[in-house]
Structure formats: C-alpha cells, structure tokens
Amino acid sequence: MKHQLLRIFGGITALLLAGIATADELNLRVGVTDISRQVYDLHMTIFLICVAIGVVVFGVLFWSVFAHRKSKGVEPATFHESTKLELAWTIVPTLILIVMAIPATQVLVAMYDTGGEDMSIEVRGYQWKWQYKYLDDDYNNTLSFFSVMSTPRDEIYNQSAKAENYLLEVDEYLRIPTNRKVRFLITAEDVIHAWWVPDFGIKRDAVPGMLNELWTIVEEPGIYRGQCTELCGKDHGFMPIVVEVMPEAEFDAWYASRVSSESVRQETIANALTHEELMAQGEAVYGTYCASCHLANGEGVAPVFPAIAGSAVAQGPRDDHLSLVINGVAGTAMQAFGKQLDSAQLASVVHYQRNAFGNDVGDMSQPQDVINLSNGQ
Amino acid sequence: MSEVIHADHHDDHAHGPAKGLKRWLFTTNHKDIGTLYLWFSFAMFLIGGVLALVIRAELFQPGLQFVQPEFFNQMTTNHGLIMVFGAIMPAFVGLANWLVPMQVGAPDMALPRMNNLSFWILPFAFGMMISTLFMEGGGPNFGWTFYAPLSTTYAPPSVTYFIFAVHLMGASSIMGSINIIATILNMRAPGMTLMKMPMFVWTWLITAYLLIAVMPVLAGAVTMMLFDIHFNTSFFNAAGGGDPVMFQHIFWFFGHPEVYIMILPAFGIVSHIIPAFARKRLFGYTSMVYAVASIAFLSFIVWAHHMFTVGMPLAGQLFFMYSTMLIAVPTGVKVFNWISTMWRGSMTFETPMLFAIAFVVLFTMGGFSGLMLAITPVDYQYHDTYFVVAHFHYVLVPGALFSIIAAVYFWFPKWTGKMYDETLGKIHFWLSFVGVNVTFFPQHFSGLAGMPRRIPDYPLQFADFNMISSVGAFIFGLSQVFFLYVIIKSIRSGAPAADRSWEGAKGLEWTLPSPAPYHSFTHPPVVKDEEVLG
Numbered sequence: 001m002k003h004q005l006l007r008i009f010g011g012i013t014a015l016l017l018a019g020i021a022t023a024d025e026l027n028l029r030v031g032v033t034d035i036s037r038q039v040y041d042l043h044m045t046i047f048l049i050c051v052a053i054g055v056v057v058f059g060v061l062f063w064s065v066f067a068h069r070k071s072k073g074v075e076p077a078t079f080h081e082s083t084k085l086e087l088a089w090t091i092v093p094t095l096i097l098i099v100m101a102i103p104a105t106q107v108l109v110a111m112y113d114t115g116g117e118d119m120s121i122e123v124r125g126y127q128w129k130w131q132y133k134y135l136d137d138d139y140n141n142t143l144s145f146f147s148v149m150s151t152p153r154d155e156i157y158n159q160s161a162k163a164e165n166y167l168l169e170v171d172e173y174l175r176i177p178t179n180r181k182v183r184f185l186i187t188a189e190d191v192i193h194a195w196w197v198p199d200f201g202i203k204r205d206a207v208p209g210m211l212n213e214l215w216t217i218v219e220e221p222g223i224y225r226g227q228c229t230e231l232c233g234k235d236h237g238f239m240p241i242v243v244e245v246m247p248e249a250e251f252d253a254w255y256a257s258r259v260s261s262e263s264v265r266q267e268t269i270a271n272a273l274t275h276e277e278l279m280a281q282g283e284a285v286y287g288t289y290c291a292s293c294h295l296a297n298g299e300g301v302a303p304v305f306p307a308i309a310g311s312a313v314a315q316g317p318r319d320d321h322l323s324l325v326i327n328g329v330a331g332t333a334m335q336a337f338g339k340q341l342d343s344a345q346l347a348s349v350v351h352y353q354r355n356a357f358g359n360d361v362g363d364m365s366q367p368q369d370v371i372n373l374s375n376g377q
Numbered sequence: 378m379s380e381v382i383h384a385d386h387h388d389d390h391a392h393g394p395a396k397g398l399k400r401w402l403f404t405t406n407h408k409d410i411g412t413l414y415l416w417f418s419f420a421m422f423l424i425g426g427v428l429a430l431v432i433r434a435e436l437f438q439p440g441l442q443f444v445q446p447e448f449f450n451q452m453t454t455n456h457g458l459i460m461v462f463g464a465i466m467p468a469f470v471g472l473a474n475w476l477v478p479m480q481v482g483a484p485d486m487a488l489p490r491m492n493n494l495s496f497w498i499l500p501f502a503f504g505m506m507i508s509t510l511f512m513e514g515g516g517p518n519f520g521w522t523f524y525a526p527l528s529t530t531y532a533p534p535s536v537t538y539f540i541f542a543v544h545l546m547g548a549s550s551i552m553g554s555i556n557i558i559a560t561i562l563n564m565r566a567p568g569m570t571l572m573k574m575p576m577f578v579w580t581w582l583i584t585a586y587l588l589i590a591v592m593p594v595l596a597g598a599v600t601m602m603l604f605d606i607h608f609n610t611s612f613f614n615a616a617g618g619g620d621p622v623m624f625q626h627i628f629w630f631f632g633h634p635e636v637y638i639m640i641l642p643a644f645g646i647v648s649h650i651i652p653a654f655a656r657k658r659l660f661g662y663t664s665m666v667y668a669v670a671s672i673a674f675l676s677f678i679v680w681a682h683h684m685f686t687v688g689m690p691l692a693g694q695l696f697f698m699y700s701t702m703l704i705a706v707p708t709g710v711k712v713f714n715w716i717s718t719m720w721r722g723s724m725t726f727e728t729p730m731l732f733a734i735a736f737v738v739l740f741t742m743g744g745f746s747g748l749m750l751a752i753t754p755v756d757y758q759y760h761d762t763y764f765v766v767a768h769f770h771y772v773l774v775p776g777a778l779f780s781i782i783a784a785v786y787f788w789f790p791k792w793t794g795k796m797y798d799e800t801l802g803k804i805h806f807w808l809s810f811v812g813v814n815v816t817f818f819p820q821h822f823s824g825l826a827g828m829p830r831r832i833p834d835y836p837l838q839f840a841d842f843n844m845i846s847s848v849g850a851f852i853f854g855l856s857q858v859f860f861l862y863v864i865i866k867s868i869r870s871g872a873p874a875a876d877r878s879w880e881g882a883k884g885l886e887w888t889l890p891s892p893a894p895y896h897s898f899t900h901p902p903v904v905k906d907e908e909v910l911g
Contacts, residue, residue: 028758028825043755050745058738061716065734070656070723077721080658089713090706097702100752105695107754112691127531156834158440166439167836186688191527192621194686194761198827203757205687207622208526209615212688227836229686229761229829231520233527234447237832301447303514304533333531 029198032220032245036201038107046100053096111202114213117183121174125186125193125206125228126340127333128235128292132174134255135185143259146340147172148288149238153296156238167237168225171288173244177251178221186212190335194230197243205230218245233333235292269344270367275351278365282352285345290353293333298357304333309357318363322350322373343370393895402497405489406895407474408792413496414471415785419861421463421503422778426854428456433816433850436843441834449833450518451510457521461639462546463503465773468781469642470495470553473581475792477557479886479893480575482566482902487559495552502545509535520831522632525613525624529605536606540599547592554585554592561585566885568904572666575884575909576659579666580645583673587634587641590677595631598624622687629680637676640740640772641669643780644711647733649884650787651715654730655722656881658910661714668707668714675704685756694753701751705744712741727879728802732783735775735810743771746821761831764824770817774853775810782809782860789864790878794892795871801863808856815849883908 030040068074122133126146133144147170154160156167163169176182186195188206196203200216218224226241246254273281287296293305300307308314313321325346326338337346347365354361394400394409404410431452435443444452474492478485486492509516514533517523528536561582565574574582601624604610611617613624644665652659659665681689681697689697715737724730746768750756759765782805789797819842828839835843877887885902886893 026822026825028755029827039754039758042752043749043758046749046752046755050748054741054745057712057716057741061719061734061737064716064719064722065724065726068655068720068722068724070725074721074723076656076723078658079660079721080718081661081663085713085717086661086664086710089710093706093709097705100748101699101702104698104752104754108694108698109691111754111757156441158442162439162837164837167834191531192524196829198758201758203686203760207615207687209620210622210688226827227829227832231450231524231527231831233518233531234450236450237446237829237834 031199031201032222032224033200033216033218035107035111035216036199038110039201042103042107045103049096049100114183114215116181117215118180119176120183120185121176122185122187123174123195123206125188125190125195125232125239126335127190127233128228128239129289130174130195130239130241131189131340143255143262145172146288147174147242149240151238165225168227168240168242170240170242173223173242175244175246175251175254176218177248178218178245179248181215181217184214184216186214189339190333191232192230193228193232193239195226195241196229197224197226197241199224199226200243203229221245221247238292266342269342270371272366272368273344273348275355275364278348278351279355280348281344282348282350283356285341285349286352286356289337289341290349298353298359308353309359311359314353314359315361318350318354318361318365318369319373321354322346322365322370325350326370326374338374343367343374346370403493405485405493407478407486407489407492407897408893408895410486410492410496411471411474411476412792414467414474417496417499418464418466418468418471421459421467422857423861424507425456425459425464426857428452428459430850430854432456433847435833436835437847438844439835439837439840444833446833447515447518450520450831451516453831454517454520454523455507455510458506458517459503460773461521461635462543463499465639465777465781466550467499469581469584469639469777470550470557472577472642472646472781472784472788473553473557476788476886477560477578477581478564479791479889479897480578480884481561481564481569482885482898482904483560483564484896484899486556487564488556491552492556495549495556498545498549498552502542502549505538505545506542509533509538512538522625522628523602524628525602525605525621526615529602529613532606537603540603543599544596547596550588551592554588557581557585558589566898566901566904569909572663573904573906573909575645576648576662576665577642577645580641580648580669583669584638584641587638587673587676591631591634591638594627595635598627598631601627622684625684625687626681629683630677632683633680634673634676636769636772637672639777641673643736643740643777644669646780646784646787647715647736650729650733650783651718651737653787653879653881653883654727654733655719655724657718657722659714660717660720661710662910664710665714668710671707672704675700675707679704682751682753682756685753686760698751698753702748705748705751708744712737712744725880727786727799728797728806729783729787731803731806731810732779732786735806736779736783739771739775739779739813743768743776746771759824761829762824763820763828763830766830767817767820767824770820774817775813779809785864787879788886789867790871790874791886791889791891791893793868793871794874794890795867796874796878797863797867797871801859801866805856805860805863808859809853812849812853812856816846816853817849819843819845819849883910885909 028040028043030037120135122135124131129146129148131146150169150171151167155162186204186206188208193206194203195206202214202216204212204214222245224243228236228239294300294308298309313324328334328336344367347367347370351365435449512535514535516535517539519528519532561578601612605612605614611619613619613621615621648659679697679701682701750759750768786797786802823839823842828835874891876891
C-alpha cells in the first residue's frame, strides 16, 4: 500500500519536474519596453521578498513540526502570549510593506504619464474582434480596420495540425513605429473586453461608454501577441491581439500606402458586382463576421443565435434583410454591421446569405442598394 | 411547585427527534439543521467538482475536444457560483449550527424556526439555478462575477432565474447570520465573557456581521440587473447613460467582504485544532481577535483592487493598493500566532492536524500571491490570467475547504460518538494535498506566461502546465469521493469515541457526552478558564 502510494507520488513529481523543464516560460516576460522592464523588476523584487519571508516562516514551522513532537517525549511549554512579539510582528511587516510600496508607486506614476504622444490609435473591442483606428488629422482619420482571428476552424477542432501561432494569428496586424510614443484610446462597442500586450507591460479594460488611455514606446521591431483578458462571451478565447512594431521609416511608408489603397477602394466601392463576385466576397465576409454566432453552415445556436438557413428574414424582402444587418437588433448580440462593414461587404454578405445554406432567393444585392438604403434613412 | 418543575424537566428528556422524513423537513434542532447544511454543501461540492472536471478535461489539451465555448462558459460560471454559495458558505453555516450552541453552553440556536427556513430555502435556490443549465439558451455564462452588460443585455434568457436564485441565497444567508448573532450575544453560559469566547465563535460573530452588511448590496446589484433586463432602466447600460463600471464597484463592495466571509471561520477552526494537537494554549488570543476584526474592517475598503485595469484615476489606484497591502499585517499576525502555538508544543499529527498545518502553509502561499497581486503596476500583468486563478484557489481550496475537512474530522467523534479510521483519514489527506498542489501550482506558471482565465482553448505554449493541472484535478476530485467513503464507513462502523475525544481538546463541547445529546446544554454549564481558554 505504502509502496504504491510512493510510486504514484513519484510519478506525479516526475511529471511536474518534466513540465517545468520543458515549458517555454516559468516567469513573467521581461518585455520590450522601459515600462515592461520596470514591471518585471518590481515583480522580481516583491517575489523575492515573499520567498525570503516564506523561507523564514516555513522554516520555523517545519522545525517545530520536526522537533516539538510528542513522540520525542517533548513536554508542552505553557507560554501563551507576548505583547513584545505581537508588536514586533505587526511593526516589521508594516515596514517591509512600505519598502515594497515605494517602487510600486514610482512605476505606477510613470505608467500614468500619458501626455506628449506622437500618435494616437483608437482600440475598440467588439464581440469578438478588435477595431483599430489611426487618429491622424493629416489623413482625415480615414484609416480604420478590423483585426479578426485567422486560425482556421480545422485547427481548433483538431482536424489539422496546429500552427505555431495557434489562436494568436489575425487577418490584419495593428502596426506601430518604433521609438515613438503611441497613445491608445481603449473602448468597446458591446460588452467589456480587455486589451493586453504582455511584452509592452500594458493592459486596460475596454468598457462601453468609457475611453481609457494607455501608452507605449517600443524600441525593438518585431511582432508581439496578446489576447483579450476580460470574459466577453462565447468567443472570448478567440480574439487575439497582434501588434507589429516597424522601424519608423518603414512604418511611414506602409502607412501612406495603406491609406492610399484604402481611398482607391473607397472610390470603386459602389461598382456593381456579378453574382459570382458577390458570392465569393460574401462567403469570406460571412466566415469572418457571421460564422462565430450563426455557424459556418448557417444553422445558428437557438434561441440566442437564430439560424440563417431557411430563415424568414433571409428569404423575405431584400431591403428588410439589408437593414437588419446594417442596424442590428437592439438588446441582442446582433450588432449594427453598418458601422463595421462597407457597402460592398454588406451587399455581398447579404447576397451570400440569401443564396447559400439552401436559401435560394435569386435576387441581387448591390453596393448601390446599400448606399441608397443608408441615404434613405 | 417542585412537582411542576420536575414534570417539565421530564418532558424535556422525552423530547427526541421525530421519525422519518418529517424529522428533517420540520426540524428546529441545531444539530439536525447543521447536519442538513453539511450534507447539502457536500452534495453541492461534488456537483461543482464535476463541473470543474469538465473544465479541466476540456483544457487537458489545446483545441476543442469535449464541449463548445458557450457550454464551457456555463461550466466556469456555475462552478464558481456553486462552490462559493453552495459548498463553502453552507458548510460553514452547518459547522456554526453544530458548534456555536455547544461552544457557548446553550441548548440550541436562538431562533430555531428561522433556522429551519434558512436551510430549506437553499435546495430550492440551487435547484432553480442548476435547472437553467437545461433550459433553451443555457444557464449563466458570464462568470461568477457576472459583469454587466454581459450579464444583462447580452445574457441568455435564463438570467432571470439566476437573479431570483441569488436573492434566495442572500435571504438564507442573512437569516442564518441573524440567528448566529442572536445566539452568540444572548445565549452564552454565565461567565463566558466576550473575551473568553472560543475563536470559532468569535470569527463567526464577525463573519455574520459581514454577511448582514454585504448581502443586501448583492441583492441591490442583481435587482438593478433585473430592472435593466426587464424594465428598460439603464443602470449598467452605457447607451442609456448608465455605467458598466458601477456594476463592478457594487459587486466588489459585496465581493471582497464575501471572500473574507469564506476565510474567517476557517481561521477560527484552525485556532482550535492547532492548540489541541500541540497540547498548548492558543498563542496570542487577544491579538487573534483584534486581527480578525481588523481584517473585517479592511475588507470594506479594498474592493477596487479587483478592478485595477478598469481605468481608475491614479489617486484611486494608489489608495486601493496601499489599503490592500495593509491586509497582510493582521493576516501575518494570525500566521505567526499559529506557529508560536506550535512552537515547543507536544505535537501529534492526526488527520485534523495534518489538514490544519497544510492550511497554514498553503493559505500563506495564497497570501503571498495575493500580496503580489496587490501591487498595482504588476497586477496589470497578472490581472485576469491563471495567476489569479492559482491565487484564489490556493486560499479557497487548501484554505477554506481544508479547514472545513479538518473541522469534520476534528468534531466527527463529538457529532457521531464514533471515531473515524485514522489510516483512511491520512490517506485522504495526502491524496488531497498532492492533488491540490499538482492542480493549482502549475497555474502560477501558465498565468505568468500570459494565459488568460476563462478561455476554453489556449495557445500551444501553455499546453504542458494545463495537462499537469488537469491530472491533478482528477486526483483531487477522486480523493473527495474517497472522503465520502471514509465518512460513511466511520459513521457505520467507527470505534466508540470518548467524551473528550482528543487528549488536548479544550472547550465546552468536549464536556458533553459523545455523541452530544439532542439538546446540548439544558442547564448552563460552569465556565472555567482552563476549559474555555485552553
């Protein structure tokens, strides 16, 4: 009996040690910013103070367990109080806490220095994606895009091998330059999310109706990944954050070309599309924006996420369908996609829904229809 | 005249428990109600444990294997709610029912009928809450902290049942607390002054006041949710001028005292067990009482440390950081006093003592991670990661839960008149000890490496620690089924227990026969210092 227990215990210990030995990381990341390094140092200081206290306190406890046993014939002592001791172990810990509080206050004050930024980016959390908007007067605030997880469902459902950045890959990165102070304005559209890039040492809740501030200056170019850290519903685990930090000149070039390609797209957006073009674009938009609730096969999850296959809306009048997608349904998880998608995307996704999953309406939805509908309202 | 008194007296002795189901339905006896509370909490503990094992099974490997994300969220939410409100809190109320009258030298609780009501509300409350899991749209899926607007505008339709269940739980807790306070303040034997009360009674007195103070706050929070959902108010709806952050302030104004509600009675239990098995009086009784009172006071002014990332002004962050750090002082005093009680004692290590020593060590480790979490700038890195999960499981499982298990082993002979099997008890201890550490220690590492809480699937770098954690969870879960076996076996065939079942046990309850008579003290006992103070 005892032997077997020992063997089980040994096995678990071996497993634990193996886990520790093979794990990538055991400790907080040092990160790549001045703030993240200060946070790491503070973490280590507090941790080591705790370890030192632990060694002393547990040392005394285990010595007592070892030495003061009845089986060793020890007679119990009779002391049961000491005002001096009580005072000592009230005052000494208070002093230790003051020693901890001083660097903690300094780091916190440094983190709150949000002024003097070189550029600002609005970060907006949605169920379950991030929107980044570059707040830049020169370009009339035109550049804004969504960043959605791009890990395929096959990987999540174990039907294909998982890529290196499993669950940490998105369709478009947030890009920022090195060595410039970037201020992030964090908010949310629906529920509370939290925006966190561990290597920058910054995290803040994205709260609907509130604008929170964060800032960072990154010296090292590279790709840095994080995840949403506030429970925000079904796909909370599937809305990663990826930031690419580019050398300044490279960033400026990318930014200019990204803005101009965006304006070209805006100019041609009202052009009519063929059924095949609509279906192709619609399927892509559906996969990114709709499938997480209504599922890839359009079956939905009743009663919270209704089915699109065979639904009255998707087979009813086209303009009702369009305006539901544009305006959302108040009081439900159905968002107002008019704020998130452009007219071509809206037209194509509605067209796709009306002509897929066994729905076969056969009418056309064109970008111009979306524009007319929006103007009419 | 004397004949009348005699007849009364005789009547009293003839009055035993009713037979069958009626005994339990209509009982007003503190021991029967205590037993009901304890078995109820154990049943909830097993249900909550099964939900935890669903979580751990899904997290055994990356990818989605067993459950869908929406069901996973219902598992985390209901695991938390059931363990907090269904397992830990009712278990402590059950212990209070059994022990407070015996420890203060009273025949029963002060308000026996209300006692019955406060228990029998609970099966309905939890029956309703658990039934939501089978409703269309599923049960609560917004985490046990149910932050708005995820729990209001975006909640499943069953949230209304959840709100009603929380109201019922709150009513039950408030009634239980009123009863405990009334018993302690009015029914102590002559000579038992406040500063001679046993530590378990002291900690429960303070806990009961905490409950009365914060349960109405929780009721207010869920009522505002109800109004937001059904009556178009906008307490927490930003689009209507409300504030989602206000929900968090209200919730944690309840929630932080709540976490001390779950640990103060544990402090009391450990303060009985360590002196008994060290055969030495509790060190620093007076400072222990003041420490508990200080912790209770501080619990009201630290709530926003749960919300450091929510975007508060610097001054607010600093205030809540400093006040939170201060809690380490009275908590440290308690740990130092326990160790000083052990120091130069004459210790033996029966099962209750093993659980109590594990409590001191592992709770202190949870305290250290709590201190780290109090440091605001580094909390930004820990917040809502598995580091937090590791922290609060260290204070709740080897903390609160171990103290409850220790109490069951310690007072079992007094309750049943039988001794449990010491070998089986020790096996249960070591299995639990190994299980709890294998489960929760690796979670510190996955948290520091950056794994967020409440996710059904995770990036590949967290795979090793999650696998270890899941193995530990199944060891721990099975060892609690073993606990059930130990208890049932001991009730059926344990050796007869002595009145003073432990050599070093002190307190009025040990002056009663084992098992304790149906009405504890029908005549007030004589309170001797060497009995009540050890």
